[in-house]
Amino acid sequence: MTSEDKPMLITSALAQHQPDITLLHQQAFNSEAATIQQLLADFQQDNSAQPLMSLVALEGNQVVGNVVFSRARMTGHEAVTAMTLAPLGVLPRYQKQGVGSQLIKAGLEQLTAQGVALVFVFGDPAYYQRFGFQAAPRWELTAPYPIPAPYAEAWQVLALQPNVLGTIKGQVQCCAALSRVELWQVEE
Ligand SMILES: CC(C)(COP(=O)(O)OP(=O)(O)OC[C@H]1O[C@@H](n2cnc3c(N)ncnc32)[C@H](O)[C@@H]1OP(=O)(O)O)[C@@H](O)C(=O)NCCC(=O)NCCS
Incomplete structure (x- = not known):
């Protein structure tokens, strides 16, 4: 946040925020909106996404932003706590x-604060x-789906604990809701 940015109230999303969350992603994502709506609906049924963290930015009562973090797993490193943004x-x-x-x-x-070790984003x-994410392939952390070579560095990781990057390597499994192939396709 720069000195010109307005501090927002950031809070956990509640059931009453869902209609606003749906609308904001429709407006933010344009051509990809239907895919994102499906993802939000799938999260509701997806035990493998738990614990799911959905945060909203509020201006007054209006939801103006939303981010979701869902559970990911590292093949062969089940004790490592990881999330996907x-x-x-x-x-x-x-x-x-x-x-x-x-x-x-x-x-x-x-x-x-919850002790999560790794956060992934595509x-x-x-x-x-700018938040410290780095290209995950450099750390031998493989995306759940093959990513075309020109976009390989869009699969990123951030370590929230020391001595994790370089120690934990291998295939990342996202939750079921994020496993639909269209979420991993890049519009060219
Ligand atoms: C991407 C998005 C969430 C950023 O939110 P935001 O509130 O506008 O971002 P911030 O104000 O915190 O940061 C703005 C900065 O990010 C940059 N930025 C925004 N979107 C960007 C993008 N897709 N790629 C690169 N930079 C981007 C802006 O140019 C600006 O840069 P500056 O600080 O150097 O001026 C928002 O633009 C959005 O909803 N986009 C449509 C949906 C989307 O693409 N989501 C991300 C999917 S990975």
Whole structure:
């Protein structure tokens, strides 16, 4: 957040926020909106996503941003706690005002306090590296689905604990809701 950004109230999403969350992702994601709506619906039925953390940014009573973190697993390292960040969306008229950054930072703080070791994201490195995310392939942490070579570095990881990167390697399994192949396709 810069000095010009407006601090938002960041809080856990409640059932009453769901209609606003649906609308904001529709507006934020445009052509991918249907895929994201399906993902949000799938999370509700998905035990493998638990513990799911959904945070909202509120301006008054209005939800202007939402981020979801869901459980991931490391094949062969079942004791390692890992999460995947997806989706992240901010209402178009609230974008570039630090809302997305505040949601991510609040989420990472909570996950750190909970003892989570690794957080994964599939997204634009130019955005996520500002929070400390790094290309996961460099650490031999393989995405759940093959990612076309030009986008390999969009599969990213952030360690919330010391001595994890380089020690834990291998295949990452996302929750069932995030395992639909269309979520891993890149629009060219
Ligand atoms: C991506 C998104 C969540 C960022 O939220 P935001 O509240 O606008 O972000 P912030 O205000 O915290 O950060 C803004 C900065 O991120 C940059 N940024 C925003 N989206 C970006 C993107 N896709 N790639 C690279 N940089 C991006 C802005 O240019 C700005 O940079 P600056 O600080 O150098 O000016 C928001 O633009 C959005 O909802 N986009 C549509 C949905 C989407 O693409 N979600 C991410 C999926 S991985």
